[in-house]
Amino acid sequence: MHTVHVLNGPNLNLLGSREPATYGTVTLADIEARLQARCDGLGLKLVFRQSNHEGELVTWVQEAGRASEPVILNAGAYTHTSIALHDAIRGAAAHVIEVHLSNVHAREDFRHQSMISAVAAGVILGFGALSYDLALDALITQSKSKS
Numbered sequence: 001m002h003t004v005h006v007l008n009g010p011n012l013n014l015l016g017s018r019e020p021a022t023y024g025t026v027t028l029a030d031i032e033a034r035l036q037a038r039c040d041g042l043g044l045k046l047v048f049r050q051s052n053h054e055g056e057l058v059t060w061v062q063e064a065g066r067a068s069e070p071v072i073l074n075a076g077a078y079t080h081t082s083i084a085l086h087d088a089i090r091g092a093a094a095h096v097i098e099v100h101l102s103n104v105h106a107r108e109d110f111r112h113q114s115m116i117s118a119v120a121a122g123v124i125l126g127f128g129a130l131s132y133d134l135a136l137d138a139l140i141t142q143s144k145s146k147s
């Protein structure tokens, strides 16, 4: 593994000020900085992106899948609605770890369904910003066990 993609969906640009009781006060830039520091230490390239547009996320998932590079994906609300993201992961055979800051199963019913989980390698949720670190840990451990 040489490159890791971290793709963030709608409204995650608002982290820090958005519903702090649910998402905490960590910003997306804080999450990026921490992962960047970890990736630098490991000699990994980090591609960290956020978009409020479903199609842009679809394109990025396809790119990562085509390059056989793993993805940590927090699709935000598109998690619960996006057949297009489901199809992109499946169609591009992307290796995706689905992450969420919040425990979506402890929230509204409409958050209990994920279009991503069935095509993800695994799901990590409910640990706040730590969910991203745990996903990176999983990718690193998986890639070591493959080599």
Ligand code: DQA
Pocket (backbone or CB within 6 Å): 010, 011, 012, 074, 075, 076, 077, 078, 079, 099, 100, 101, 102, 103, 104, 111
């Ligand atoms: C989220 C959970 C989603 O239900 C929500 O729409 C988000 C953030 C999370 O990280 O907890 O935007 O993906």
